[in-house]
Amino acid sequence: MSAAAPTATVERAGWEAPASPRRSRRRRGWILPVYTVLVIAYLFLPIAVMILFGFNDLKGRFNFTWQGFTLRHYRDVLQFQELTLALRNSLLIAAVTTVVATILGTLVALALTRYRFRGRGSTNMFIFLPMATPEVVLGASLLSFFLTLGLPRGLLTILVAHIMFTISFVVVTVKARTHGFNREWEEAAKDLGATPWVTFWTVTFPLILPGIMAAAALAAALSIDDYVVTAFNSGQTSTFPLWVFGASRFGVPPQVNVMGTIIFVVGVALALATVAIQRRQGGAAPAPGGS
Amino acid sequence: MGEIDVRLIEVTKRFGDVVAVDRVSLDIVRGTFFSLLGPSGCGKTTTLRMIGGFEDPDDGRIELGGRSVAGLPPYRRDVNTVFQSYALFPHLDVFENVAYGLRRKRVPKPVIRTRVFEVLDLVDLPGFQGRRVSQLSGGQQQRVALARALVNSPRVLLLDEPLGALDLKLRKQMQLELKRIQREVEITFIYVTHDQEEAMTMSDGLAVMRSGRVEQVGNPEDVYEHPATEFVAGFLGASNLLPGSIEEREGEFGVVALSTGEKVRVPARTLNGAGPRVKVGVRPEKIRILPGSNPPEQADNAVRGRLRVSTYVGVSNQYQVDTPDGGTVTVYEQNLGGPGRWAPAPGEEVLLAWHPEHTFVVEPESSGVEQEGGSDE
Amino acid sequence: MGEIDVRLIEVTKRFGDVVAVDRVSLDIVRGTFFSLLGPSGCGKTTTLRMIGGFEDPDDGRIELGGRSVAGLPPYRRDVNTVFQSYALFPHLDVFENVAYGLRRKRVPKPVIRTRVFEVLDLVDLPGFQGRRVSQLSGGQQQRVALARALVNSPRVLLLDEPLGALDLKLRKQMQLELKRIQREVEITFIYVTHDQEEAMTMSDGLAVMRSGRVEQVGNPEDVYEHPATEFVAGFLGASNLLPGSIEEREGEFGVVALSTGEKVRVPARTLNGAGPRVKVGVRPEKIRILPGSNPPEQADNAVRGRLRVSTYVGVSNQYQVDTPDGGTVTVYEQNLGGPGRWAPAPGEEVLLAWHPEHTFVVEPESSGVEQEGGSDE
Amino acid sequence: GVRGTQEQPSPAASPSPLPAKSGELRVANWPLYIDLEGGKSPTLNDFEKQTDIDITYKEDINDNDEFFGTDLRQQLASDQPTGWDIITMTDWMIAKLSRLGWLEPLHHEVLPNATANLDAKFQDPYFDPGRKYSFPWAAGITGIGYNKKLTGRPITSINDLFDPAFKGKVGMFSEMRDTINFALFQLGVKPPDSATMDDIERAVELLTQQRDDGIVRAYYGNDYTDQLAGGNLALTMAWSGDVNYLKLDTPELEFVVPEEGGNRWTDNMAIPVHAEHPTDAHEWIDFVYQPDIATRITEWVWYESPVAGVQDLIREHAKSDRSLKPVANSGLVWPSEDVLANTYGYKILSEEEEAAWHDLFDPLVQG
Amino acid sequence: MAVAAERPGFGLRRGLVPYFLLVPGIAWLLVFYAIPTIQMFLISLQEGSLERGYQLTWHWATYGDVFSKYSTQLIRSVGYGLVVTLACLLISYPLAYFIALYGGRWKNALLFMVILPFFVSFLIRTLSWKFILADNGLFLGTIKQIGLLPDDFHVLATPIAVISGLIYNFLPFMALPLYASLEKLDRSLLEAAQDLYSSRAVAFLRVTLPLSLPGVFAGSLLTFIPSVGDFINATLLGSPNTTMIGNVIQRRMLISNDYPEGAAISFILMAGILVGVALYAKMLGTEELTG
Ligand SMILES: Nc1ncnc2c1ncn2[C@@H]1O[C@H](COP(=O)(O)OP(=O)(O)OP(=O)(O)O)[C@@H](O)[C@H]1O
Ligand SMILES: Nc1ncnc2c1ncn2[C@@H]1O[C@H](COP(=O)(O)OP(=O)(O)OP(=O)(O)O)[C@@H](O)[C@H]1O
Ligand SMILES: [Mg+2]
Numbered sequence A: 001m002s003a004a005a006p007t008a009t010v011e012r013a014g015w016e017a018p019a020s021p022r023r024s025r026r027r028r029g030w031i032l033p034v035y036t037v038l039v040i041a042y043l044f045l046p047i048a049v050m051i052l053f054g055f056n057d058l059k060g061r062f063n064f065t066w067q068g069f070t071l072r073h074y075r076d077v078l079q080f081q082e083l084t085l086a087l088r089n090s091l092l093i094a095a096v097t098t099v100v101a102t103i104l105g106t107l108v109a110l111a112l113t114r115y116r117f118r119g120r121g122s123t124n125m126f127i128f129l130p131m132a133t134p135e136v137v138l139g140a141s142l143l144s145f146f147l148t149l150g151l152p153r154g155l156l157t158i159l160v161a162h163i164m165f166t167i168s169f170v171v172v173t174v175k176a177r178t179h180g181f182n183r184e185w186e187e188a189a190k191d192l193g194a195t196p197w198v199t200f201w202t203v204t205f206p207l208i209l210p211g212i213m214a215a216a217a218l219a220a221a222l223s224i225d226d227y228v229v230t231a232f233n234s235g236q237t238s239t240f241p242l243w244v245f246g247a248s249r250f251g252v253p254p255q256v257n258v259m260g261t262i263i264f265v266v267g268v269a270l271a272l273a274t275v276a277i278q279r280r281q282g283g284a285a286p287a288p289g290g291s
Numbered sequence B, C: 001m002g003e004i005d006v007r008l009i010e011v012t013k014r015f016g017d018v019v020a021v022d023r024v025s026l027d028i029v030r031g032t033f034f035s036l037l038g039p040s041g042c043g044k045t046t047t048l049r050m051i052g053g054f055e056d057p058d059d060g061r062i063e064l065g066g067r068s069v070a071g072l073p074p075y076r077r078d079v080n081t082v083f084q085s086y087a088l089f090p091h092l093d094v095f096e097n098v099a100y101g102l103r104r105k106r107v108p109k110p111v112i113r114t115r116v117f118e119v120l121d122l123v124d125l126p127g128f129q130g131r132r133v134s135q136l137s138g139g140q141q142q143r144v145a146l147a148r149a150l151v152n153s154p155r156v157l158l159l160d161e162p163l164g165a166l167d168l169k170l171r172k173q174m175q176l177e178l179k180r181i182q183r184e185v186e187i188t189f190i191y192v193t194h195d196q197e198e199a200m201t202m203s204d205g206l207a208v209m210r211s212g213r214v215e216q217v218g219n220p221e222d223v224y225e226h227p228a229t230e231f232v233a234g235f236l237g238a239s240n241l242l243p244g245s246i247e248e249r250e251g252e253f254g255v256v257a258l259s260t261g262e263k264v265r266v267p268a269r270t271l272n273g274a275g276p277r278v279k280v281g282v283r284p285e286k287i288r289i290l291p292g293s294n295p296p297e298q299a300d301n302a303v304r305g306r307l308r309v310s311t312y313v314g315v316s317n318q319y320q321v322d323t324p325d326g327g328t329v330t331v332y333e334q335n336l337g338g339p340g341r342w343a344p345a346p347g348e349e350v351l352l353a354w355h356p357e358h359t360f361v362v363e364p365e366s367s368g369v370e371q372e373g374g375s376d377e
Numbered sequence D: 001g002v003r004g005t006q007e008q009p010s011p012a013a014s015p016s017p018l019p020a021k022s023g024e025l026r027v028a029n030w031p032l033y034i035d036l037e038g039g040k041s042p043t044l045n046d047f048e049k050q051t052d053i054d055i056t057y058k059e060d061i062n063d064n065d066e067f068f069g070t071d072l073r074q075q076l077a078s079d080q081p082t083g084w085d086i087i088t089m090t091d092w093m094i095a096k097l098s099r100l101g102w103l104e105p106l107h108h109e110v111l112p113n114a115t116a117n118l119d120a121k122f123q124d125p126y127f128d129p130g131r132k133y134s135f136p137w138a139a140g141i142t143g144i145g146y147n148k149k150l151t152g153r154p155i156t157s158i159n160d161l162f163d164p165a166f167k168g169k170v171g172m173f174s175e176m177r178d179t180i181n182f183a184l185f186q187l188g189v190k191p192p193d194s195a196t197m198d199d200i201e202r203a204v205e206l207l208t209q210q211r212d213d214g215i216v217r218a219y220y221g222n223d224y225t226d227q228l229a230g231g232n233l234a235l236t237m238a239w240s241g242d243v244n245y246l247k248l249d250t251p252e253l254e255f256v257v258p259e260e261g262g263n264r265w266t267d268n269m270a271i272p273v274h275a276e277h278p279t280d281a282h283e284w285i286d287f288v289y290q291p292d293i294a295t296r297i298t299e300w301v302w303y304e305s306p307v308a309g310v311q312d313l314i315r316e317h318a319k320s321d322r323s324l325k326p327v328a329n330s331g332l333v334w335p336s337e338d339v340l341a342n343t344y345g346y347k348i349l350s351e352e353e354e355a356a357w358h359d360l361f362d363p364l365v366q367g
Numbered sequence E: 001m002a003v004a005a006e007r008p009g010f011g012l013r014r015g016l017v018p019y020f021l022l023v024p025g026i027a028w029l030l031v032f033y034a035i036p037t038i039q040m041f042l043i044s045l046q047e048g049s050l051e052r053g054y055q056l057t058w059h060w061a062t063y064g065d066v067f068s069k070y071s072t073q074l075i076r077s078v079g080y081g082l083v084v085t086l087a088c089l090l091i092s093y094p095l096a097y098f099i100a101l102y103g104g105r106w107k108n109a110l111l112f113m114v115i116l117p118f119f120v121s122f123l124i125r126t127l128s129w130k131f132i133l134a135d136n137g138l139f140l141g142t143i144k145q146i147g148l149l150p151d152d153f154h155v156l157a158t159p160i161a162v163i164s165g166l167i168y169n170f171l172p173f174m175a176l177p178l179y180a181s182l183e184k185l186d187r188s189l190l191e192a193a194q195d196l197y198s199s200r201a202v203a204f205l206r207v208t209l210p211l212s213l214p215g216v217f218a219g220s221l222l223t224f225i226p227s228v229g230d231f232i233n234a235t236l237l238g239s240p241n242t243t244m245i246g247n248v249i250q251r252r253m254l255i256s257n258d259y260p261e262g263a264a265i266s267f268i269l270m271a272g273i274l275v276g277v278a279l280y281a282k283m284l285g286t287e288e289l290t291g
């Protein structure tokens, strides 16, 4: 769709009031967007509270009741060295996990939906197992494995663990996209001299990108918020959730809220930036393809 | 004739129970324009897909340039395809769609630009390079698909109804362009079309397929004038087939007694091997329609009938004439018009006359063998 | 004529900068077969989509059965569409695809079965009910799309090149069926086709579109025999257009002096309002090609030329004849054949003759200013 | 794998000789349990400067059991170093670890500050007689925290936790030992060490009754604090230091050591076996036992310091720094002799007892 | 011409492609998931204690014991999981639908916003929810003041709180796969359906929904499986009568130090889930979906 088509869609969706005679259309046109905004508001509700309490001028240590407005936690956001370090670790781990798990998981998903081969059925079932395994078991058995290997716990083992338990989520999500993928585009690419590798990058990948992005987002969220498995395999490395859970014994400092707020605001800004960039490029997402 | 560029040897393809292509053998000479004709579902697309490398034959062997291509993936075959369903890349604009193959061949950027713009001009889509595929009309999409394949000047070009969505005028223009390119660049074209005129005017050779099998291969005039089977006769333009039995095989012209009782003369060579019961064919445009009162000319074959319908179709008038044995004969008459001309009225007795040279003979189809698309009149 | 079933009043649709449909007005009478013709990308599909309710016009008004349908969603219009791209449901088999509309109308199950099987027979796909869409050939898919719309017997049926992927024979058969259904069930058909013969034989009325605008509306013979513009003349079958200027407007036949110097007579009514510089048109099949030595008949228009190419196209022979002023005239001659007939050889001087009644006159296309697209007749 | 220790627990083993100082140290402590200033801990800085030891101080402990499970159990069971040189564990966990033989006996001779400055009342605890394995970091009391407004009356007794008037507004701990202790106090079984299995069964019965009567809202871990502050709980088992802090923002909260008794607990530094830098670990323990260092930590942490004289030093500082007033004189941070007399430790459990207790207690909190 | 010599074994290589795609991901799972989990499985058949050590005695009886002991929690967890999955499906479908079909250039931004709240700590989000849902907080307090609810009504520490927490936290696990599969929906099919007398609702039911089944399948499994095994929501938001099987496992392994029992419960859970997945795939009529 071009600059023109989305406008048309948006109009139909009722973001701009259409001309008068289209009453029925307008009516059903605003329900979905309003609903979407409501759900997102619901998702953001606790975030709003979090942001609010980042400004709480608390007197004690427990950030539970509103005491008044202050910016001092923003000034002192790096007050807790360990927290800062933990956050940095978590971001790093999430980034690496997302990239690696998304790649590995996407390959598996492609194999499972695009090819018939022996062991496909059992592989399909096997993929669900790590998701079904309780986190304590995942953490404890992986720790015991690392101990058997004599592998010191740290950043590396956390990464190994995170990649391990996010792969399945990626596979399942990407499969939802690649299922029933219309092969004729790939055939056309190959016909035009593209090797499977090039075909993948120039055709398959852009067309399944929405699925990959959804999977990557899930992987990132899973990794950045993981507590149990990380606790087992972190050794002397601290992560954001570990620190925050620990801190809850003596009161989670507002700096945690501030950091959450920063992550959130940067996230929203990035999201809006992509919109702006796409507007500038005048392009939009590829047209959906049937099967 | 030159070397064989594309050769199919007893190629078979099954989809489950469906035999889509059944022991097809074809030899296509380098640089020629070869058409595949046949009713819907007869296996044309499947044949092209096997040549392109998208399906593996279940049986038989395909050679390109004299070498078997079994297992050779599509991207290693110097073959490009215009897909029946276009298969344009939805995430790329028109320019990038067309440039796709050139980019893969690492053609320098400026050359790509020039060639893409050239070919877009050629398919009459100048200025469309920035459009998304979803912003094109059906015919425009088809032309992009054509451009995307053409721009690569491959050795073999497979075209699956490449002009089907175009209006007559544009189609004619594209036909000329295709023919010119094919001659100039010496590309081997394998061309699926439903437009018989297209097939007739453009092809050096053609094959008529039916239910996965090749019924007849030859050059266009041959196949048209001397269809080998009732099916081919019926498929290539309307044909009148009159049942009868052979009375006389000798001489330049044999004689067939029609079931109406009338006798017609047929070129003796077409009788070779035909059983006693045959069908006698004559193309509608070969028949002259004359007032029933006219005496038949000596040299002509002639049949009497009663006009049922006459239809005006621009270029010509069409007449449906009932014969005494319950059959129908179709006649096309050029619409020369003019106020003074005799025009038969429905219900009127008419005389249908044609030159024996234009008569051909085919074996009648044993019932039941017929598949979709093949119900003759 | 009966009541107007579908009426478009100054309907306009833009996609960004592209004006896909530009102030189109049409009146389509209930139960008639109306065709839309026009070059690729001229706005036919967009027009149908607005009637079907898939696009909202930016301007103007659409009425079905006399009532404006602005804002009425597609499922509340008793209109069915055969989409150019088929849009078959990939998750349903052929039976369920065809049964889809009936199920929505809560037709009893046994009736659905009967109707679906009937219509599958009609489109020559018996036994295909269990197939998935992906297991069909292109033409089979198109027929399923046709069946899916037909089975509902809607009040208005929009058909966007419904037979484009079928072979001639099947297409003819489908044409007859469509026409029969349209007459029997009194459905209003709005039919997009690129096959002019199809449009001519089947339509009660037709409109020729160009770049989003209607160039001419009328019944097929009218439009064919008396094209209103050079574009229409050229679009509906090859036309020979010879430039000239009006010398004489009076009487039954006016006189136009061609740029070759020869004078031709034209029906005076076609001269109405035409400027001094005009083009004189004659259809290729109206021209007889005669030996150059022949004297022209008194009653005929005649032009001399030299044969450049003759082509064999099955039904007819085509000749390209160069005229002295550098133009080309195309002639179709029915392939009556016969050994004794005179056939011109390339390079030979020929005489081209036709009856003045078959001559029409159009204004030459100057810049881009064409006359307003006719709304009603 | 999680192999069992074939090695016999040897609580009597004498300290193995200390290796040379390595210049490296890895300490695990609870978050926010050390002073901070401008993002750094002055104590840690001073330690590095003074001892030339590169300290990795990690706030890695969230929970005794969890830390045991994730950072100690499997490592030590398979005779591998845990990676920690100092861990900070609550008393009963120290007892459990020493029972398992998983703690390194301390070399008191290299702990001059610690041995000299350790307040007398911490010198010979029931869970680590003679401070063989551990030195306390901070201490506190488990009592009852309540919301004056919601209870409408001062709370003094464990009985109040069982009062149907507070139906659905009472919080108990999911921590087995704390909660069972309270039930024992209610039953008059004191000290808990004297409890028989019968007593425990009665205690759990009592608690089950309390739960089934709908008096208990839920069994909480650290998260009781927000429920107390948010007014969802009228009264709850609570840790002294928490309520101290909560009061600052929610003045209607009070902490009381019930008249039947409260739980006295300490968090203790100890060295796990196989620790790689035991010499440096000793230096750390001794370092934080310097009164001025301990004072600095306590002024930040607000839990009772086991280092003698710290309260006096804080009082001194409070004269110039008003913000230190509450901690300087708080009866919660510095419980009086009377209060302490009414507090008890936890019963030291054998492995079988522990398992038996869990079999009784777990169904209580898991419905 | 690029027609190379016929290479024997080419077909074989083609047949190996799926295995190449599988290898990195599956190998990762085999090494870091399967081996440790098998170790843990053997532990579930051990007897002993920390002090005495554990011996592998193939003590299958543990399985029977824990099954009867914890069947309440097991059933409750499955019940919660089903409710949560259904709720997530109902909430996220319209959301994913709108973003995928009408998101235009906002697509990626909206998608990102759905996942963004999950990048800030779980604990903080939950703390915020507890603040919002406090017995006399902003929300309930107000309603109580109007008199619509009895004074002692509360949400926290009830099944409602646990289920709501699960719904909130697993919403993106439903929404994202749904989005991934809806995004490829060919809109011309919806037009065709509407052309054939389907109201929007019917077109949705007959066309959109069936075509998005891969997304529904993926989403419901990504939601159901982890939510059945979840423990943290029940810990923070629940009460004794909302204990889930995850809490039991957590407590068995981390607090009672009973690995064999904890592991045994886990494996029962996993087996149950696998059977469920298989049945579910059958039910949706597409074993194809799992494969
Ligand atoms: N979504 C769109 N955005 C921009 N331009 C469009 C869009 N859809 C159609 N067009 C343009 O509008 C014009 C009319 O398109 P339409 O599909 O109606 O043509 P058509 O007459 O059906 O042509 P064809 O015979 O090739 O199918 C074309 O030039 C096309 O490129
Ligand atoms: N995947 C498939 N599974 C089963 N049958 C198939 C499949 N693909 C094609 N067929 C069948 O094989 C036969 C040949 O199909 P093919 O597409 O080659 O026909 P075609 O000659 O191109 O027809 P058209 O002119 O309609 O495009 C048809 O009857 C079709 O139904
Ligand atoms: Mg085909």
Ligand SMILES: [Mg+2]
Pocket (backbone or CB within 6 Å): B137, B138, B139, C044, C045, C046, C084, C160
């Ligand atoms: Mg169109």
